Amino acid sequence: MRTYSGHSTAKKSNELYRTNLAKGQTGLSIAFDLPTQTGYDPDSPMARGEVGKVGVPVAHLGHMTTLLDGIPPGTMNTSMTINATAAWLLALYVANAEEQGTAPAALRGTTQNDIVKEYLSRGTYIFPPVPSKRLIVDMVAWCTHHAPKWNPMNVCSYHLQEAGATPVQEIAFSLATAIDVLDAVRDSGQVEPEQFAQVFGSISFFVNAGIRFVEEVCKLRAFTDLWDRIGLERYGVTDAKARRFRYGVQVNSLGLTEAQPENNVQRIVLEMLAVTLSKKARARSVQLPAWNEALGLPRPWDQQWSLRMQQVLAFETDLLEYGDIFDGSTVIETKTAALRDAAWAELQDVLDRGGAFEAVEELKGRLVRSMAERTRRIEAGDQVVVGVNAYTETTDSPLGGTDNILTVDPAVEAEMIADVTAWRAGRDQVAVDAALAELRRAAIDGSNIMEPSIALAKAGGTTGEWSSTLREVFGEFRAPTGVSAAVGKRVGELAEVAAYVKTIAGGPPKFLVAKPGLDGHSNGAEQIAVAARDSGMEVVYAGIRSTPEQIVAAVRDEDPDVIGVSILSGSHLSLVPDILRLMAADGLDAPLVVGGIIPEADRQWLLDAGVAAIYTPKDYQLAQIMRGVADLAVAHRNA
Numbered sequence: 001m002r003t004y005s006g007h008s009t010a011k012k013s014n015e016l017y018r019t020n021l022a023k024g025q026t027g028l029s030i031a032f033d034l035p036t037q038t039g040y041d042p043d044s045p046m047a048r049g050e051v052g053k054v055g056v057p058v059a060h061l062g063h064m065t066t067l068l069d070g071i072p073p074g075t076m077n078t079s080m081t082i083n084a085t086a087a088w089l090l091a092l093y094v095a096n097a098e099e100q101g102t103a104p105a106a107l108r109g110t111t112q113n114d115i116v117k118e119y120l121s122r123g124t125y126i127f128p129p130v131p132s133k134r135l136i137v138d139m140v141a142w143c144t145h146h147a148p149k150w151n152p153m154n155v156c157s158y159h160l161q162e163a164g165a166t167p168v169q170e171i172a173f174s175l176a177t178a179i180d181v182l183d184a185v186r187d188s189g190q191v192e193p194e195q196f197a198q199v200f201g202s203i204s205f206f207v208n209a210g211i212r213f214v215e216e217v218c219k220l221r222a223f224t225d226l227w228d229r230i231g232l233e234r235y236g237v238t239d240a241k242a243r244r245f246r247y248g249v250q251v252n253s254l255g256l257t258e259a260q261p262e263n264n265v266q267r268i269v270l271e272m273l274a275v276t277l278s279k280k281a282r283a284r285s286v287q288l289p290a291w292n293e294a295l296g297l298p299r300p301w302d303q304q305w306s307l308r309m310q311q312v313l314a315f316e317t318d319l320l321e322y323g324d325i326f327d328g329s330t331v332i333e334t335k336t337a338a339l340r341d342a343a344w345a346e347l348q349d350v351l352d353r354g355g356a357f358e359a360v361e362e363l364k365g366r367l368v369r370s371m372a373e374r375t376r377r378i379e380a381g382d383q384v385v386v387g388v389n390a391y392t393e394t395t396d397s398p399l400g401g402t403d404n405i406l407t408v409d410p411a412v413e414a415e416m417i418a419d420v421t422a423w424r425a426g427r428d429q430v431a432v433d434a435a436l437a438e439l440r441r442a443a444i445d446g447s448n449i450m451e452p453s454i455a456l457a458k459a460g461g462t463t464g465e466w467s468s469t470l471r472e473v474f475g476e477f478r479a480p481t482g483v484s485a486a487v488g489k490r491v492g493e494l495a496e497v498a499a500y501v502k503t504i505a506g507g508p509p510k511f512l513v514a515k516p517g518l519d520g521h522s523n524g525a526e527q528i529a530v531a532a533r534d535s536g537m538e539v540v541y542a543g544i545r546s547t548p549e550q551i552v553a554a555v556r557d558e559d560p561d562v563i564g565v566s567i568l569s570g571s572h573l574s575l576v577p578d579i580l581r582l583m584a585a586d587g588l589d590a591p592l593v594v595g596g597i598i599p600e601a602d603r604q605w606l607l608d609a610g611v612a613a614i615y616t617p618k619d620y621q622l623a624q625i626m627r628g629v630a631d632l633a634v635a636h637r638n639a
Contacts (some may be wrong), residue, residue, distance in 0.1 A: 004081065004250065004287050005303060006031035006056035008412050010066040013056040016300060018070060025307055027077040028109075029287050030067070031055035032089070034518035034569060037124040038545075039085050039467025042416035046547065049574030050518045051413040054297070055081075059420050059463045064092040065099070073097035078109035079154075079248070079285075084126040086113040087135050088466045091453035094147070099458075110151040110204055110248075113139060116177040117156045119360045119479040120367055121163035123520015123544045126467060129357040131474035135449060136181055141190035142450035144199055151204045153181060154248070161208035162254045163523050164371025167219040167339055170208065172346035173363055175226060176356040178203055182235065183355075190448065200231050201242035204284075209274040210252045211267055215339075216274035218332055220281035222340035223247070226347075248285040249275045254523075256294040258618040260387030260394050264291040269309055276313060278332075279324040286310055294617055296405030296570065296599050365485025368526050372486045375527050378620055380492060388620055405599060408570065420462060427460035435459040436469055443473040481522070481543045486530045493623030494534055501536035501630055509633030512560035512590075513541040514551045516579065519569035520544045524595060524617075528564060531622040532629065548578040555588050561633035562612075567596040572606065580610045589639075591632045595619075 005020065006013045017028055033055040035047035041059050042051045051057055058064055068076075073096065082089045090111050094104050115132040118125040125132070136153055143152040157165070157174035165173065182200065185191055191199055207223070209216045224245040231243035251271035256264045268288050275283040288306035290298030298306075313319060326332040353359040377383035384390045435456040442452045456466060501508055511532045515525050522544050529541040540558050555563060567575065576594055583589070591612035598606070598616050606614060612632055615625055 004029045004031050007297060008052040008408050010056055010058065010063040014067050014069050019300060020303065023304055023307060024311055027079060027285060029079040030081065032082055033057045036463055037082060037085060038518050039126050039463060041420050041462050041464030042413065043420055044464055046518065049571030050569060051416050052408050053570040057416050058089065058092065060423050060460060061092055061095055061457050062423060064096045068096060073100060074102040074106040081112050083112055083115050083118050084124055085463060085467060086111040087139050087449055087453050088463060090139065091450065091457045094454050095457040104147040107147050108149045110154045112156055112206065113153045114156040114177060116356045117159045120364050121159040123522055125477055125479060127470065127474040128477040129360065133181065133184055133357055137184045137188050138449045140185050140199060141188065142448055143202065144191050144195055148198065151202050154204045154206045156206040158206050158208040158250055161210060161252065163367045164374055165367055166370055167215060168342045168346050169366065169370065171219065171223055171226065171343035172350060173356060174205065175230065175347050176350040180355040180357050196235065197237045197239050197242045200235055200237045205247035207247050207249050208252055209249055209271040211255050211271060213270050213274035215335065217278050218335040218339055220275060221278055221336040222343060224281045225340055226344060246284050249283040250287050251289065253289050253293060256289060257385060257388050258294045258616055261292055261294055262397055262399055263387050272309060272313065276319065278326050292404055296597060299406045361480040364480045364482035368482035368486045371523055371527060372530050375622065379622055431459040432461050435461055436465060439469050440473060443470055478543060481526060481541060483526055483529045483541055494531065494626065497623050497626045497630060498536040504634055506637055508536050508538050509561040509630060510538040510540065510558060511629060512554060512558055512563045513539060514546050514565045515544040516546055516548055516551055516565055516575045517567060517569060517571045518545060519567055521568045525566040528595065531626055535626040548575055548582055551579055552582040552586060555583060555590060556586060560590055561636055562593060562629050563590050564593040564595060572598060573602060576606060576611065577609055591636055593629065
């Protein structure tokens with residue numbers, strides 16, 4: 001039983017973890033902030049506005065030690081949601097444990113370490129596919145020899161569903177990722193053939209459970225069957241226990257609504273049932289979002305409520321007293337077989353394209369198309385979302401108010417910058433330089449990256465130094481957006497907007513869509529770009545992770561009629577003013593529209609600062625948004 005948590009500083013997060021453990025939480029699930037996930041120290045210009053916002057900043061061994069203070073590493077099962085910098089965070093975790101006298105062999109936990117889903121959906125990648133796969137292989141091999149109880153990779157289908165994946169796509173794409181990595185481990189020569197069953201058994205999964213809980217039950221049963229088949233047929237794993245499909249789950253956040261957010265409570269409970277009802281396909285661990293996550297960061301009380309949901313199910317109901325309650329159900333077996341066969345066919349198609357790492361652009365396009373279809377169904381009313389496009393009548397909620405989410409003190413960023421500056425000043429720089437040189441050598445000559453990473457952690461190296469060294473060797477990657485692959489459908493009200501756009505004097509408006517900061521959750525930006533294109537506008541969208549300076553440079557070069565920025569990380573109060581200030585300095589006056597997770601309390605502040613319009617998840621009618629953008633373009637041209 002876990003809650004996914006971490007914010008502000010290592011000290012504050014440690015206090016939260018110890019509180020949650022005292023309330024009955026049985027494992028840690030660490031959320032890292034975006035600079036940590038993307039390999040930047042708090043004082044990097046790229047980290048501006050993002051430090052401590054959606055997770056805890058961990059820049060050096062001192063932070064890891066503080067984060068886990070009073071939590072014995074030899075007895076705690078720790079899940080770390082970390083991908084591009086997974087090898088580094090595991091190195092810090094190992095270094096901290098060894099300083100406390102705990103050997104790596106005693107450590108239990110998981111590093112997510114699934115970079116393909118970062119390319120496809122979440123956006124916290126750094127390096128290109130080939131060196132990224134090499135880092136994962138090195139971690140798998142190192143753990144096999146030194147930390148056999150640690151799961152070095154947690155194939156994450158969760159974010160695929162968040163990006164629009166159907167159940168078939170979620171199964172197939174994640175299995176393709178696992179096969180790519182397992183094939184690479186087998187072919188690396190770092191693991192003996194007799195150890196491969198252990199390697200196969202160390203791969204775990206992190207799945208999503210949506211609101212269609214009968215279908216989700218069947219999805220997990222299909223997942224279980226296919227993983228067993230792959231282990232036996234492709235890799236010759238004869239130990240049935242090693243072939244067991246081991247997964248944790250975070251239930252769906254995509255379906256959580258800003259409108260009538262109290263409805264999220266029953267959504268979360270129903271989605272939890274999807275991964276617990278079938279004993280043969282039951283999750284090994286469950287973490288639940290809080291009811292208010294569509295509004296912003298949940299408070300400790302909100303996380304406690306989600307933890308209590310699990311405890312009521314486990315300790316008050318009779319679910320755990322019985323075998324699989326679906327055995328013999330023709331409905332379940334028929335649906336499971338249909339999903340299993342369709343997913344197997346989809347998997348073979350991905351493998352025929354060279355595997356998940358090779359087919360990133362194709363898979364991204366498929367996800368954007370799936371999300372576009374979901375968005376269309378909701379907008380048309382074909383998919384009912386209670387409180388959003390149906391049953392919207394409501395009374396004031398006692399859960400409302402201006403203090404119903406956690407806000408991170410803006411002073412945290414300055415505190416962390418001072419911290420990392422002091423850390424660098426107080427360390428043995430000669431030892432750090434030697435460790436960095438050894439890391440570079442290993443990256444170049446192909447040696448396993450883990451030992452030099454652990455040595456760097458112990459010497460006092462930082463997240464940014466580890467990442468920048470590997471950036472210099474491996475280069476950086478820019479993932480495809482998938483927008484061009486989404487087939488346009490000018491239907492209903494969107495067709496009416498397209499007709500209006502044709503009448504605008506001077507030709508179609510140019511709409512620049514941008515993602516400032518390190519927030520990689522690009523689904524909203526992609527769907528806005530697709531809708532704008534399908535409305536007849538000229539769309540400029542370069543993908544994620546742009547600095548304010550880069551965005552303003554694009555405004556100068558492209559001369560758009562309207563600029564739209566999407567931010568979900570809480571950094572809007574830092575980054576939006578930066579963009580407006582830089583535009584003003586260059587004499588650029590195109591209207592700026594902001595979308596994403598914008599708390600109600602921040603809305604007027606942004607409007608007063610010069611933002612032309614604000615859209616949040618409750619604004620699901622894309623046609624209305626597009627008409628608003630078109631009207632802003634007309635007003636700007638006529639100004």
